[in-house]
Amino acid sequence: MLFSQVPGWSRIDARGALNAFVNSCMRIEDRPDNAPMNPRASYAGRAGDWRDACLRAAMLADRPLDVARARDFFERHFTPIKIHQEGHLTGYYEPVVEVRHTPDREFSMAIRGAPPDLLTGDLGRFIAELEGQRIMGRAVDRSFMPYNTRAEIEAKNLGAPLAWGRPIDVFFLQIQGSARLSYPDGSASRVRFAAHNGLPYVSIGRLLIERGELSEHNASKQDIEAWLRVRGPEAWRPLFNENPRYVFFSLDSLDNPQEGPIGAQGAPLTPMASLAVDPGHHAWGVPVVVQAALHGEPDWTGLVVTQDAGGAILGPVRGDLFFGWGDDAGERAGRQNDPRVRWTLLLPHVLAEAQAR
Numbered sequence: 001m002l003f004s005q006v007p008g009w010s011r012i013d014a015r016g017a018l019n020a021f022v023n024s025c026m027r028i029e030d031r032p033d034n035a036p037m038n039p040r041a042s043y044a045g046r047a048g049d050w051r052d053a054c055l056r057a058a059m060l061a062d063r064p065l066d067v068a069r070a071r072d073f074f075e076r077h078f079t080p081i082k083i084h085q086e087g088h089l090t091g092y093y094e095p096v097v098e099v100r101h102t103p104d105r106e107f108s109m110a111i112r113g114a115p116p117d118l119l120t121g122d123l124g125r126f127i128a129e130l131e132g133q134r135i136m137g138r139a140v141d142r143s144f145m146p147y148n149t150r151a152e153i154e155a156k157n158l159g160a161p162l163a164w165g166r167p168i169d170v171f172f173l174q175i176q177g178s179a180r181l182s183y184p185d186g187s188a189s190r191v192r193f194a195a196h197n198g199l200p201y202v203s204i205g206r207l208l209i210e211r212g213e214l215s216e217h218n219a220s221k222q223d224i225e226a227w228l229r230v231r232g233p234e235a236w237r238p239l240f241n242e243n244p245r246y247v248f249f250s251l252d253s254l255d256n257p258q259e260g261p262i263g264a265q266g267a268p269l270t271p272m273a274s275l276a277v278d279p280g281h282h283a284w285g286v287p288v289v290v291q292a293a294l295h296g297e298p299d300w301t302g303l304v305v306t307q308d309a310g311g312a313i314l315g316p317v318r319g320d321l322f323f324g325w326g327d328d329a330g331e332r333a334g335r336q337n338d339p340r341v342r343w344t345l346l347l348p349h350v351l352a353e354a355q356a357r
Helices: 015-028 047-061 067-077 150-156 167-176 204-210 221-231 233-241 327-334 349-356
Strands: 078-094 096-100 109-112 119-122 134-140 143-145 161-165 178-182 188-196 247-253 274-276 287-294 297-308 318-325 337-348
Touching: 015 047, 015 067, 015 297, 047 067, 047 337, 067 078, 078 167, 078 178, 078 287, 078 327, 078 349, 096 167, 109 167, 109 247, 150 233, 161 167, 161 188, 161 247, 167 178, 167 221, 167 233, 167 247, 204 221, 204 233, 221 233, 221 327, 287 318, 297 318, 318 327, 337 349
Parallel strands: 078 318, 096 178, 274 297
Antiparallel strands: 078 337, 096 161, 109 161, 119 134, 134 143, 178 188, 188 247, 274 318, 287 297, 287 337
């Protein structure tokens, strides 16, 4: 496939994606040449297959680039591979959450660090084909058992409080996976995903639709928040507990406010250029041309890089686009929901040739 055959390619501003790709390459560089990019995503080959593209990208990283030169980089070093299956694109962002150091009536729910009895096992250490898959639980009478549910974690106060927020804010923070914390004295910090309890994620939006409380077309994050606020704690407490998945965080300083949070790959995320995907199907650091309907842009085409994961992001053409941070990004991310998305992978020429064979 030629770039001239990729719909919308000539309109793409690839500068953000180039920055994201450079950040991914810094993690790829640490791996041996023969290391698979992901054993469950054979199309991505080995780390050595990406060396040349990464080297060329690093040479451009410190130079001022216009749109044409950034796009030219990808044209020179990659071949488009179209995925014929339609996919689903949602959005996420890094919220700015007001917090307190101690709880009060309004700021009553803890943002918790990982408890010491939460154990994580890498199944790849036991079965090679399961590399990258993890299981979470706890030790009970010399047996490995599922960890506590959301309701049990809150009731038992499992995990040291890092800060205290409004319950609705904390619940949605767990879905987003990271946030900037804003304190009354004007100081700020950042929390990022540390672990989860390993139990299935249940969408409260889906539950509200099934119960006729919200419609399919009016179930954005903003719609769900409005429903929760109107009905109060008597409604949201039991509803929250129907999602047994619980996310724990680590507390970091916010040294560079212009840099995004760290994604699952270990690279900082770039607004509108970082994509969360299912690591059961994809490797980190792969550029993807996405054709989707965005809120206000019904015919959007963008170039993104696979750099993150999410509990609800499952399937070969399932993506979650990082919109950035703050209220505007949250508004756009909360309304993003396109079930008819098209993907085109960009692979180094050697890997594209292997796919053709």
